[in-house]
Amino acid sequence: MGNFFRKAGLLLCAVLFLLPVVLTVLHSFAVQKVEPDLFYLESLFPKKFDLTGYYDLLVEDSQVLWNFWNSVLYALVITVLNILVSVPAAYSFSQAKFRWKEALFFFYIVLMMMPLQVTLLPNYIGLRDMKLLDTPYSIILPAVFAPFSAFLLTQYMNGLEKSCLEAALLETKSVTTILTRIVLPQLRPCILAVFIFEFAEQWNMVEQPNIYLKAEKWKPLSSFLSMDGGLTVSEVLAGSVIFMIPIVVLYLYFHDSLEVGLESMKL
Amino acid sequence: MKTKKAADIILYVFLTFMLVFTFFGKDLYRLTIPKVVAESAKRKSFPAEVETPEGIFQTKKVVIAVPEEAISDGFVYALNESEQGAYVTYEEVETGKTDDGWVEILKGIGARKKVIVGSDRVLYDGREVIVLTEQTEQIRLYTEGTAEEKEAFAKKCKKHNIQTVLIAMLFAVAGAVTARLLLRKRLRILFAPPDGSAVSIALLLFSGRD
Numbered sequence: 001m002g003n004f005f006r007k008a009g010l011l012l013c014a015v016l017f018l019l020p021v022v023l024t025v026l027h028s029f030a031v032q033k034v035e036p037d038l039f040y041l042e043s044l045f046p047k048k049f050d051l052t053g054y055y056d057l058l059v060e061d062s063q064v065l066w067n068f069w070n071s072v073l074y075a076l077v078i079t080v081l082n083i084l085v086s087v088p089a090a091y092s093f094s095q096a097k098f099r100w101k102e103a104l105f106f107f108y109i110v111l112m113m114m115p116l117q118v119t120l121l122p123n124y125i126g127l128r129d130m131k132l133l134d135t136p137y138s139i140i141l142p143a144v145f146a147p148f149s150a151f152l153l154t155q156y157m158n159g160l161e162k163s164c165l166e167a168a169l170l171e172t173k174s175v176t177t178i179l180t181r182i183v184l185p186q187l188r189p190c191i192l193a194v195f196i197f198e199f200a201e202q203w204n205m206v207e208q209p210n211i212y213l214k215a216e217k218w219k220p221l222s223s224f225l226s227m228d229g230g231l232t233v234s235e236v237l238a239g240s241v242i243f244m245i246p247i248v249v250l251y252l253y254f255h256d257s258l259e260v261g262l263e264s265m266k267l
Numbered sequence: 268m269k270t271k272k273a274a275d276i277i278l279y280v281f282l283t284f285m286l287v288f289t290f291f292g293k294d295l296y297r298l299t300i301p302k303v304v305a306e307s308a309k310r311k312s313f314p315a316e317v318e319t320p321e322g323i324f325q326t327k328k329v330v331i332a333v334p335e336e337a338i339s340d341g342f343v344y345a346l347n348e349s350e351q352g353a354y355v356t357y358e359e360v361e362t363g364k365t366d367d368g369w370v371e372i373l374k375g376i377g378a379r380k381k382v383i384v385g386s387d388r389v390l391y392d393g394r395e396v397i398v399l400t401e402q403t404e405q406i407r408l409y410t411e412g413t414a415e416e417k418e419a420f421a422k423k424c425k426k427h428n429i430q431t432v433l434i435a436m437l438f439a440v441a442g443a444v445t446a447r448l449l450l451r452k453r454l455r456i457l458f459a460p461p462d463g464s465a466v467s468i469a470l471l472l473f474s475g476r477d
Contacts, residue, residue: 058288059296065289245281252274 021244028053028237053234057242063216064224064239071220072246074139075202081144082198083191090153091179095165105154112147116207127212138212139220143202149194156190156261157183192254193261200247283443284436291435301388303355303396305346305381308333313366332369337382338362344390346381346398355383357392 023044030046030053057064092098093105119142127138160183168182184191209223216224225239251258288295308331315328337343341362344355360375376382383390390396 059292059299062289062292062296065285065292068285069289242285245277249274249278249281252270252277255270 024237024240024244028234028241030234053232053238056232057235057238061235064221064242066217067219067221067224068242070136070218071203071222071243074136074143074205074220075199078140078143078202079195079198081140082146082149083194085144086149086153086194087184087187087191088179089150090157091175091183093150093154094157094160108147109151112151120207120211124211133212134214134218136218139205139208139218142208143205146198146201148201149198152194152197153187153190156187160186189257189261191261192257196250196254196258199250203247279443280440283439287435287439295435297397299388301386301390301394301396302399303346303383303387303390304385304399306334306337306384308372308376308378308380308382309369310378311366311369313364313369313371330363330371331376331378332366332371333360333376333382334384335365335368335370336384338370343376344383344386345376346383346396348381348398353396353398355390355392355394355396 027046029049029051031048031050093101093108123142124133127133127142132138132141165178165182168178172178204222205220206222206226209219210226213219213223221239221243225236225243231239310329311332312327313330313332315326317324317326333343338360342357342359345358347354347356358375361373363371363373365371383396386396
């Protein structure tokens with residue numbers, strides 16, 4: 001009996017979590033009679049289906065496609081550069097011995113815990129003074145140095161076999177060699193997990209493009225969908241489905257690595 | 268393994284479609300834009316009657332007139348051209364006499380305003396149009412043809428549009444599949460869709476697409 005209730009509870013949770021996604025997909029194919037900007041659904045489950053939302057979004061309004069490719073560009077470039085920056089940083093925090101290391105790491109974590117809204121204004125002022133506002137660099141540069149990946153990688157590196165690194169130190173004194181030949185191969189599951197986290201984070205960003213970018217041509221899809229005005233319910237929902245697909249595919253590809261990575265990071 | 272195969276298929280189809288729409292979306296859209304012929308509203312001399320104590324006399328008066336084909340149930344589609352393109356707007360008009368294929372406009376639009384006299388598709392307020400300088404056979408059929416002719420023509424247009432879109436999609440998917448077969452290694456998957464689309468683009472360019 002207890003088993004039945006547990007299963008029923010889990011099923012209810014699954015339905016509650018999946019319902020918005022299912023409704024989004026269903027209504028993106030629904031015939032909507034409502035006017036643009038009036039965001040309500042005529043019924044919970046649509047009665048008639050067509051492809052008007054997708055047609056309007058992909059064929060009639062080509063701007064959304066450029067916004068999609070902007071999203072792909074930002075998410076990929078930021079994620080790759082962030083990992084490139086984070087791996088040496090994490091190696092230093094984990095293996096190097098220097099004064100104030102603990103204090104520096106503490107401040108690093110504090111920076112990570114800060115809400116995004118706190119750093120938006122200083123970033124805005126910095127970007128404005130560097131004349132980078134309204135360019136893709138205003139989105140890419142601040143995100144490349146985000147501390148979250150370095151924190152995760154540090155946690156993972158702390159768990160690496162010390163003896164292995166000590167043996168490597170007997171062979172060579174080059175940090176680059178140890179990092180590339182010994183540490184990086186062991187970091188693979190963690191890097192994949194970080195890649196997924198970081199990609200999802202950048203894919204979903206809304207505040208930064210809305211504040212740093214004015215030109216529509218540079219905005220990512222997340223920003224386009226959050227705009228109020230000019231879009232019908234079907235268009236917004238069709239855009240949401242398109243927005244969901246890359247993240248779902250990414251998870252399908254790397255979910256094994258993600259689980260291994262999270263387990264090894266003890267998260 | 269099944270999950271990864273499903274992810275492969277979703278990624279390929281999705282990226283291929285996005286690339287096709289990115290490169291050919293505008294072409295596909297242009298297929299559905301109505302092609303129209305417009306004529307300016309003109310000041311024309313219309314027959315008029317003047318009533319005097321001696322009787323009724325036939326005379327002429329200058330009025331604003333549009334071609335008969337432009338009027339439909341008390342409204343016309345006016346043409347608005349700008350740098351962004353040409354759009355039609357729905358304008359209600361009050362009509363008077365008809366003379367030699369022209370209709371007198373009592374109220375609604377001014378002289379020199381361009382109105383639509385022929386279209387190969389259904390128009391609605393705010394629709395983008397492509398303005399042709401001369402009447403084509405398609406527009407003549409749609410504007411002057413009988414109900415059966417119009418219906419047959421609309422069906423033919425729709426079939427042609429669907430065929431074009433399907434051919435484009437078919438080439439795109441074929442390109443993606445070819446790329447997938449050529450590049451089997453997992454790491455190269457990320458680079459396969461653009462190659463696939465390049466193949467499809469090349470095929471489309473050489474397929475005599477209008």
